[in-house]
Amino acid sequence: MSEGPVNSPEIRRLARVLEPGYNYASVTDKIASIVLTRPVSLGWLAGFSVSFTVLMVLLGSIAWLIVKGVGIWGINIPIGWGFAIVNFVWWIGIGHAGTLISAILFLLNQQWRTSINRFAEAMTLFAVACAAVFPGIHVGRPWMAFYMFPYPSTMGVWPQFRSPLIWDVFAVSTYGTVSALFWFVGLIPDLATLRDRATNKPAQIIYGMLAMGWRGSARHWHRYQSAYLLLAGLATPLVLSVHTVVSFDFAVGIVPGWHTTIFPPYFVAGAIYSGFAMVLTIAIPLRKAYGLQDFITMRHLENMAKVMLATGLIVAYGYFMEFFLALYSGNKFDMYLVDQRLHGPYSGYYFALILCNIITPQLLWFQKVRTNVAALFVMSLVINLGMWLERFVIVVISLTRDFVPGAWGRYQATFWDYSTFIGTMGLFVSLLFLFVRGLPAISIAEMRELVAHKSEGDE
């Protein structure tokens, strides 16, 4: 960097991805101690109890669903696709930021990804798990969920491979598998660190088995890096394909408001948008609770805010194009749908969506807002809500207002819809609580690389 305001101390402080004064051992100590030596805090216990209780709400709701059937939900004809698909798309989208951070930013050599990629990948896995709950239970007979997969049944029936719904099964299960592999490969060297530092026998045995005898040999690292780079390269088109396929679930149908070519790119942008919001929702309390401000710095938060701003604008463009294409097409069903979004019974949801997803995030243009932790946290919650509303608007308004007035209807979510949805948040947060206690939330090996890089670059 040259002279001038770019090099002012304030800018340099904001640009740091790692605060100064760390060496290999202190990085290891700080991150590994959260798992190995730090006693279980009251805060953790309280947080885990609350989220575990909410998880029990999910299990209760599913149990009641199995007893009574999907009639306990608000779905009807014509809205056969209520909360289950809204929540499914929302959760899958949240997962996308994890893959974006771990794969795309890795390929682009973005150093600031290092301290956030591990828990962002964990978030991906847990979000996919929450998403997978919905296709599993939405037919009301979860023990029949295997019908979704092609298998040689005695009835001689096979899935319809011309349908996006079966593409979705393959996309989401591949996504879940590859995300898990990516996460695990990244964890292997850190599991070896935990194995070597653990002082009690059970921890040594468990981490020892998971580390599989990793010893950091130059040969091992060489192959490891090849595999990691390949996974990053493979996960990049994969993550783009997953939400594209999810959007095909809608776009391939002829329902007004769904049948548009803007859907795939705007779903992917929306997914990354909500995912980064969720990463912030998790990162801000995490760095506070475990004193990780030196690793997850202002630079990280600000960069994530910038990604949210950019993807938010793409999403705004998507909303604009939806309207423009509907009006430009002259198709009266599409035009009527625009009218229904603005003036129909669900217009309140639509305006709340615009407020959450388009208007509020414009505050991110100001650096004061991007570097204000509390403001970012609130913003991330607002965007999460907004993205959920987006899926609600897409699903419900189109299905309640398709071609003939005789097929119009209304949709009202029930208590069990909400309890199932909130219950999956319990699943998500419980898994996150277990994750931060059981595994290093920041990649120790990559932080050491960063230390090595810094010590040769700064002098």
Added chain:
Amino acid sequence: MSTEPRNTLYGVLGEFDSADALMAAARKIREAGYQCFDAFAPFPIPGLSEACGLHYGLKGWRHNFVPQLALLGGFGGGLTGFFFQYWVNVYAYPLNVAGRPLNSWPAFIPVTFELTVLGASTFAVFGMLALNLLPQPHHPLFTVPRFKRASNDGFFVCIEATDAKFNLAADAKFLESIGAKFVTEVRDED
């Protein structure tokens, strides 16, 4: 399984101060003519395996074969994906959907793509583990307490007893002469 406790010499281990010292040491060991040795570091050091002159298996190949395996897995997954759908739609369960051809190949592309990625990823990961001979619960190096630092802040080189030039006393001296601050023999024992 033999009942005799194992106690064979595995090699001689030296610890170095930093990543740069490790690189320099690896280069010197190779230049001194050793073949069977390995370097250990708590994070990947660019160029370390080249400095060691490592080869990765049969006949001195410099490749590590992970990319080739991934390519194989990708082809396998993609071809399986496509022809499975072809078989289902054309032979096993032919359905006439609005007069479209049974082999509606454009509709088969998403699943073909997903299985290509799945095949390549699983081959890359499990291939990497298999080529690294992992999982390997026991290794002689784990008997050296100080080697625990290889996963924290320690940089090690181990000259293995299988090397033609191996001589415990002379090699220990050699490691010290190139800057190892801690040198020990490694025994494979139960």
